[in-house]
Amino acid sequence: MKVFGSSGVRGLANDELTPGFALQVATAAGDVFGADRVAVARDTRGTGEMFVDAVSSGLASVGADVDRLGIVPTPGLQAYCEREGVPGVVVTASHNPPAYNGIKLVGSDGTELTRDRLDTVEERLDSESTRADWHQVGTGRRVESARRHYREQLLAAVDREAIAGADLTVALDPGHGAGALTSPALFRELGCSVLSVNAQPDGRFPGRDPEPVAETLGDLRRLVETTHADLGVAHDGDADRAIFVDETGSVVEGDAALAALAAAELDAGDVVVSAVNASQRLVDVADAAGADLHLTAIGSTNLITAIRDLQADRYRVPIAGEGNGGIMFPDYRVSRDGAYTAARFCELLLDRSASEIAAAHGGYHNVRRKVGYDDEGERAAMLSAVGAFASSADAAVDTTDGYRLDYGDAWVLARPSGTEPVVRVYAEAREGDRAEDLAASMVDAIQSA
Ligand code: MG
Numbered sequence: 391m392k393v394f395g396s397s398g399v400r401g402l403a404n405d406e407l408t409p410g411f412a413l414q415v416a417t418a419a420g421d422v423f424g425a426d427r428v429a430v431a432r433d434t435r436g437t438g439e440m441f442v443d444a445v446s447s448g449l450a451s452v453g454a455d456v457d458r459l460g461i462v463p464t465p466g467l468q469a470y471c472e473r474e475g476v477p478g479v480v481v482t483a484s485h486n487p488p489a490y491n492g493i494k495l496v497g498s499d500g501t502e503l504t505r506d507r508l509d510t511v512e513e514r515l516d517s518e519s520t521r522a523d524w525h526q527v528g529t530g531r532r533v534e535s536a537r538r539h540y541r542e543q544l545l546a547a548v549d550r551e552a553i554a555g556a557d558l559t560v561a562l563d564p565g566h567g568a569g570a571l572t573s574p575a576l577f578r579e580l581g582c583s584v585l586s587v588n589a590q591p592d593g594r595f596p597g598r599d600p601e602p603v604a605e606t607l608g609d610l611r612r613l614v615e616t617t618h619a620d621l622g623v624a625h626d627g628d629a630d631r632a633i634f635v636d637e638t639g640s641v642v643e644g645d646a647a648l649a650a651l652a653a654a655e656l657d658a659g660d661v662v663v664s665a666v667n668a669s670q671r672l673v674d675v676a677d678a679a680g681a682d683l684h685l686t687a688i689g690s691t692n693l694i695t696a697i698r699d700l701q702a703d704r705y706r707v708p709i710a711g712e713g714n715g716g717i718m719f720p721d722y723r724v725s726r727d728g729a730y731t732a733a734r735f736c737e738l739l740l741d742r743s744a745s746e747i748a749a750a751h752g753g754y755h756n757v758r759r760k761v762g763y764d765d766e767g768e769r770a771a772m773l774s775a776v777g778a779f780a781s782s783a784d785a786a787v788d789t790t791d792g793y794r795l796d797y798g799d800a801w802v803l804a805r806p807s808g809t810e811p812v813v814r815v816y817a818e819a820r821e822g823d824r825a826e827d828l829a830a831s832m833v834d835a836i837q838s839a
Contacts, residue, residue, distance in 0.1 A: 394508040400483055400492035403437040407491055409444035416448030418514035419495050423477040431459040431467035432481035433568040433628045435593040437491045441481040446530055453522035455529050459536040461591060463568040463629035465727035466540035472500025485601035485626035488594055501724040504695040541576045547722055548733040554581025556740050561585045561619040563610035565600050566592040569629030573729050587613050600627035604641040615639035621744050625728040631715035632728040636744035645669035645713035646751040651734060655709040656681040663696050663710035666791045666803060670818045671751045687791035690716055690726060697724055755822040757829040759815040761836045772813050775839035776804045802828040
């Protein structure tokens with residue numbers, strides 16, 4: 391079984407994910423890190439302290455001193471790791487409900503571990519770790535400055551004067567997560583007038599679910615509408631994501647925000663990295679810039695691994711991300727960062743409103759279908775039918791994760807679900823009929839199997 395999914399270890403706290411298992415993971419990770427010192431941070435969840443204690447014990451047992459940063463956004467821990475040159479562990483379940491928790495591992499360069507290093511940690515889980523002698527176990531210390539340093543680094547990396555000069559009112563919804571302790575201060579320091587909702591750190595997430603999606607952002611939308619704010623910003627539990635609300639109170643689709651940020655960032659010859667469900671909006675933006683779109687399997691670990699490989703081959707990858715608000719600017723750091731992404735979005739507001747930005751990348755139609763199967767034989771037959779359909783189609787075919795067919799003006803993707811006995815079909819085009827037709831012909835092909 392894969393212990394590390396596409397976003398680390400995740401599970402129901404004290405049920406699927408126990409302190410004992412967290413200790414095991416941290417011990418194996420500490421062994422693989424081989425570092426004298428490791429940083430540990432968490433989001434606001436009530437089970438966080440318990441897991442931080444377990445993780446710290448595991449790290450100390452293999453001889454690592456532990457810097458306990460307290461409640462810090464995941465990108466804040468990553469900034470600390472990068473600056474100090476130490477690896478790190480974040481206790482967070484990101485956007486999952488309050489009952490969950492999880493563990494993410496970060497290297498001493500500040501980026502999440504890539505697939506092969508996670509595999510090494512997994513292998514180590516099954517073997518004996520090298521425990522330190524009694525007089526060489528690690529010690530712990532509290533570090534209070536990580537949040538301040540995180541803000542300072544971020545302020546130095548954006549166009550602070552221009553943002554301040556735009557006289558923006560920003561409404562923040564950190565969703566009771568770790569961003570509650572950093573984003574309000576940060577946007578004030580950027581010269582914005584700041585309003586906030588759900589901005590008390592609270593691991594029960596009383597105001598809304600940690601996942602920033604249209605259904606959970608009613609409070610933020612009302613706040614923006616009633617106060618005439620220029621922009622609403624919502625984070626997930628560990629604040630590595632940002633979802634925006636425009637000045638009319640409408641949620642900006644994550645794909646439109648990514649496309650707008652990419653349009654501002656991409657030059658000819660650049661590569662933008664996204665997942666196989668990447669929007670046609672991003673395809674169009676990459677085309678217009680003369681940039682290439684590189685697709686990976688869904689999940690940030692896969693994107694990070696691809697960015698690293700492309701950079702090693704000397705490609706410039708100025709932006710990468712998915713439509714869920716998780717966006718990376720690899721020249722800044724190869725990590726998703728909700729506050730940095732929001733600050734960069736503010737830079738776009740100097741000459742346009744948020745609704746104008748959304749409209750420039752809006753008007754696309756998405757269609758989703760699913761086809762159920764009864765057994766493995768039926769599933770295999772369906773996938774080979776998809777393969778035959780793909781090879782006869784007048785489209786560029788990508789088989790990274792299922793089959794994605796890019797027609798230039800539209801795309802269709804068929805991939806088996808990881809959780810249900812269904813093959814999912816997604817299609818997107820500027821014209822609604824075109825998306826419907828593409829999805830229908832893929833479904834027909836699957837059902838003919
Ligand atoms: Mg997250």
